Amino acid sequence: MLPLSALELEAIQLSLKVAFWAVLVSLPFGIMAAWGLARYNFPGKTLVNGLIHLPIIVPPVVVGYLLLVLLGRRGALGAWLYDTFEISVAFTWKGAAVASAVMAFPLMVRAIRLSLENVDPKLEQAARTLGAKPWYVFVSITLPLTLPGILTGVVLAFARSLGEFGATITFVSNIPGETRTLPLALYTLTQTPDGEGAALRLVVIAIILALGALILSEYLARRVNQRIGGRDNG
Amino acid sequence: MDKTLEITVQHQLGDLQIDASIIAGSGLTAMFGRSGAGKTSLINMIAGLEKPRSGRISICGYCVFDSDADINLAPEQRRIGYVFQEGRLFPHMSVRKNLIYGMNLTPAEQRHQDFLKIVELLDLAPLMERLPGKLSGGEKQRVAIGRALLSSPQMLLMDEPLASLDSMRKGEILDYIERLRDELTLPIIYVSHSLEEVIRLADTLVIIDQGKTVAVGSVEEICSRLDLHPLTGRYEAGAVLQVRIAAQDTDYNLTRLDTAAGPMWVPKIDLPVSSDLRLRIRARDVTLSLDKPENTSILNIFDGIVKNIGESEGNQVDVLIDAGAPVIARITRKSLDKLDLKLGTRVYALIKAAAIDRRNMGLTGKPRLKDQQ
Numbered sequence: 001m002l003p004l005s006a007l008e009l010e011a012i013q014l015s016l017k018v019a020f021w022a023v024l025v026s027l028p029f030g031i032m033a034a035w036g037l038a039r040y041n042f043p044g045k046t047l048v049n050g051l052i053h054l055p056i057i058v059p060p061v062v063v064g065y066l067l068l069v070l071l072g073r074r075g076a077l078g079a080w081l082y083d084t085f086e087i088s089v090a091f092t093w094k095g096a097a098v099a100s101a102v103m104a105f106p107l108m109v110r111a112i113r114l115s116l117e118n119v120d121p122k123l124e125q126a127a128r129t130l131g132a133k134p135w136y137v138f139v140s141i142t143l144p145l146t147l148p149g150i151l152t153g154v155v156l157a158f159a160r161s162l163g164e165f166g167a168t169i170t171f172v173s174n175i176p177g178e179t180r181t182l183p184l185a186l187y188t189l190t191q192t193p194d195g196e197g198a199a200l201r202l203v204v205i206a207i208i209l210a211l212g213a214l215i216l217s218e219y220l221a222r223r224v225n226q227r228i229g230g231r232d233n234g
Numbered sequence: 235m236d237k238t239l240e241i242t243v244q245h246q247l248g249d250l251q252i253d254a255s256i257i258a259g260s261g262l263t264a265m266f267g268r269s270g271a272g273k274t275s276l277i278n279m280i281a282g283l284e285k286p287r288s289g290r291i292s293i294c295g296y297c298v299f300d301s302d303a304d305i306n307l308a309p310e311q312r313r314i315g316y317v318f319q320e321g322r323l324f325p326h327m328s329v330r331k332n333l334i335y336g337m338n339l340t341p342a343e344q345r346h347q348d349f350l351k352i353v354e355l356l357d358l359a360p361l362m363e364r365l366p367g368k369l370s371g372g373e374k375q376r377v378a379i380g381r382a383l384l385s386s387p388q389m390l391l392m393d394e395p396l397a398s399l400d401s402m403r404k405g406e407i408l409d410y411i412e413r414l415r416d417e418l419t420l421p422i423i424y425v426s427h428s429l430e431e432v433i434r435l436a437d438t439l440v441i442i443d444q445g446k447t448v449a450v451g452s453v454e455e456i457c458s459r460l461d462l463h464p465l466t467g468r469y470e471a472g473a474v475l476q477v478r479i480a481a482q483d484t485d486y487n488l489t490r491l492d493t494a495a496g497p498m499w500v501p502k503i504d505l506p507v508s509s510d511l512r513l514r515i516r517a518r519d520v521t522l523s524l525d526k527p528e529n530t531s532i533l534n535i536f537d538g539i540v541k542n543i544g545e546s547e548g549n550q551v552d553v554l555i556d557a558g559a560p561v562i563a564r565i566t567r568k569s570l571d572k573l574d575l576k577l578g579t580r581v582y583a584l585i586k587a588a589a590i591d592r593r594n595m596g597l598t599g600k601p602r603l604k605d606q607q
Contacts, residue, residue, distance in 0.1 A: 120322075122318070122320075122322055123322055123324060123325075125283050125309070125322075126316070126318060126322040126324075127324070127335070128282075128283070128308070128309040128310050129281050129282075129283070129309050129310070129312075129314060129315070129316040129382075129385075130310075130315075130335055130336030130339060130381065130382070130385045131310045131313075131336050131339035131340055131385055132310055132335075132336075132339055133308075133310055136339075140335075141324060144326045145325070145326055
């Protein structure tokens with residue numbers, strides 16, 4: 001494979017940046033949502049769970065359109081954000097990150113929740129009897145034992161963000177250098193005459209990126225599990 | 235008696251109505267009862283892991299729960315150490331980190347347990363860098379005990395800490411618990427459904443049945459109450475006496491014990507002369523005779539008078555004899571009638587020496603208050 005072209009490099013860098021920020025910003029919310037769903041029963045839990053999973057079920061265009069209505073310059077939340085903080089995410093890479101984060105959120109929450117449900121609350125009780133306050137129990141016991149799930153969630157969300165297309169193009173459009181991530185660049189090439197060769201190169205790059213993320217996650221998960229050791233009979 | 239623990243609680247647990255009242259002193263207090271009697275619930279209430287519907291709990295004079303005054307301290311504020319049945323070590327931390335977890339959370343001025351002393355007491359040094367997943371059941375339980383002690387608690391709670399161990403490991407951990415009971419001045423509440431463990435370890439015995447405290451008293455006192463035998467387990471029931479090792483007979487491999495009923499020969503016990511022991515003589519190992527038997531293989535013959543005759547159950551009945559010390563015999567109803575035993579009848583109690591082994595004994599260590607009667 002020949003060296004990457006400037007356009008390819010731009011698309012890759014943008015995709016990585018968007019995915020990175022999407023995961024980083026949504027992670028605390030993902031952990032909180034997983035915690036709430038795994039540990040508490042509250043009225044409307046089914047509804048909340050459904051809302052979180054909505055992006056998996058509805059067409060991505062719907063999510064993109066809803067984001068546009070909500071966060072666009074004249075949208076309910078968007079107008080307020082702009083008036084108060086002079087922040088606007090519409091038609092910027094930040095908007096692309098928001099779209100990616102929303103689309104990847106259910107995958108992240110699912111992975112973390114599964115792992116949280118495997119943490120034995122009896123260990124947390126033991127920590128309390130040893131003098132730990134609830135927040136310290138969470139930081140010293142619950143979170144480290146949830147690490148495999150958090151890692152899986154992060155990698156899944158990252159990979160999902162790299163591949164985000166529908167919601168992104170609907171919400172922030174396809175602006176070169178700003179919102180044209182790898183999938184959007186690929187789409188553009190397929191719409192261009194004589195673009196097949198370049199499109200194929202992007203396809204290979206996308207596959208390499210996704211596989212790389214997966215292998216990294218496997219490696220990390222194995223290391224974490226080794227550290228935790230035989231957790232069957234703690 | 236120092237009141238280290240006072241509980242009066244009412245609680246509804248499924249079908250079980252808990253209505254218990256316990257006062258415990260220093261030393262080791264055993265909560266004994268069948269599984270499902272509500273013992274674990276009670277100990278969880280002391281720890282603050284379960285909240286009783288109403289009542290009051292105070293630990294070492296410090297109120298931790300009072301439904302009337304709306305006091306309910308969180309577990310981390312109660313300064314108790316809890317050793318759970320399954321150890322509950324933190325799987326992602328080495329033994330060392332498990333041990334110092336609670337220690338680091340205890341303010342320096344409240345730490346009264348020395349790390350090195352506990353490590354030595356429980357032989358933990360070789361395990362330090364290992365992860366809990368790589369420990370045997372007995373090792374895990376030792377670490378769990380150390381971890382609880384190092385949080386410098388006012389009181390140690392143990393919920394059937396031997397339940398998940400095989401009998402070899404049980405004996406080993408019992409030795410350790412005996413040691414820490416005698417070397418640390420820390421009140422211990424020990425939940426168990428094994429009379430064997432209780433006799434070895436406990437100073438005070440609390441019998442719990444169907445959520446209620448049925449009896450509280452010294453082990454000797456409770457075990458000589460015939461009416462409690464259905465609860466202590468008919469097969470295991472028997473009188474418990476305070477004894478002292480008087481001499482070792484190396485020729486015959488026997489040990490002579492001094493008891494309030496006179497000298498007694500038992501298979502050799504590997505403990506120094508003048509050690510104080512608590513000894514259980516199972517009722518089924520005692521035979522009664524109206525005449526003093528001559529030319530018998532039985533080494534131990536005590537004479538006494540019938541003090542009490544228990545309720546008969548099926549074909550058997552328990553008879554309590556006062557021979558200077560209480561001795562209980564389990565005989566058939568047929569024998570009872572044949573010998574015409576009544577309160578006050580003079581009898582000889584024949585005790586088979588071979589039936590007594592280490593499992594029926596507990597070291598009482600240094601003299602305790604109740605021994606100085």
